[in-house]
Amino acid sequence: MNEEQIIKEIQNGNYSEFSQIVDLYKNKVFGMAYKFTNDYDEAQDLSQEVFLKIYKQIKNFRFESKLSTWIYRICMNTCIDWKRKKEKIKSINFSNMTSEENKDQQIEIKDESLLPEDKIVANEKSQEIHNLIYSLPDKYKTVITMYHFNEMSYEDIAEVLNVPQRTIETRLYRARRILKEKLSKTVVRGEPKWNAEK
Structure with missing residues (x-):
């Protein structure tokens, strides 16, 4: 089945076909999430959140754009929302620091796991x-x-x-x-x- 047929199957209630959407886009969604989070576990969680949104909203997809365009828009918005929340938390956590200390503050997160996209971190x-x-x-x-x-x-x-x-x-x-x-x-x-x- 092509993408349009898969979507129509899902919209008709055959949600078992959703796994095909995940297989088609999981690496690209993960890659974008990793670029925003710089953390393997956070990117995994964010990717799951993206696909959960897609799963819930796909019944409303009207073929007015490419499926990939629609998915990337959801992914990008989810990543940006994640970053805003993290920056807000960081702002609260560092609120007692001086501006000079805050400027030099760095949080280093090491990831020693091999990511799905070899070309990114191989x-x-x-x-x-x-x-x-x-x-x-x-x-x-x-x-x-x-x-x-x-x-x-x-x-x-x-x-x-x-x-x-x-x-x-x-x-x-x-x-x-x-x-x-x-x-x-x-x-x-x-x-x-x-x-x-x-």
């Missing part, structure tokens, strides 16, 4: 790239993840984010420039570890 180089992407502002992190890791077109990304395609092109250009500047400072034996040109 080796030290890709882990370093992930960390740099994680440090980007959300608007750049999102387009980099969608374009380079989820292999979405400018048009599809623009539809998910509800912004003009030209804005996506500009954000990608700026995101790559920031990454290239950061990566150019990381040198091994006199050579950059990774070239961000594409």
Whole structure:
């Protein structure tokens, strides 16, 4: 069955077919969640939350956009909501710190588990790239993840984010420039570890 047939089966009450939707999108959803959380367990929990929302809302899907666009929009909104909640908690926890202490405060979370997407963290180089992407502002992190890791077109990304395609092109250009500047400072034996040109 193609995606449309699977969705119609689910909408007709055959929810056992939902596992096919999970299989098709689990790695991409997890990849985006990991880019936002930088933590394996948090990304797993966030991915489950995304698919639970999809499960509950799929009966309302009207085929007015691609299924992938609809799923990525739910995923992105869930990730952004998660980050806002975490930042609010962090703000409360650090409210007694001075501004100088707060500026230097870092929370390091180590993940030694192998992730489903080998290309993200299969080796030290890709882990370093992930960390740099994680440090980007959300608007750049999102387009980099969608374009380079989820292999979405400018048009599809623009539809998910509800912004003009030209804005996506500009954000990608700026995101790559920031990454290239950061990566150019990381040198091994006199050579950059990774070239961000594409």
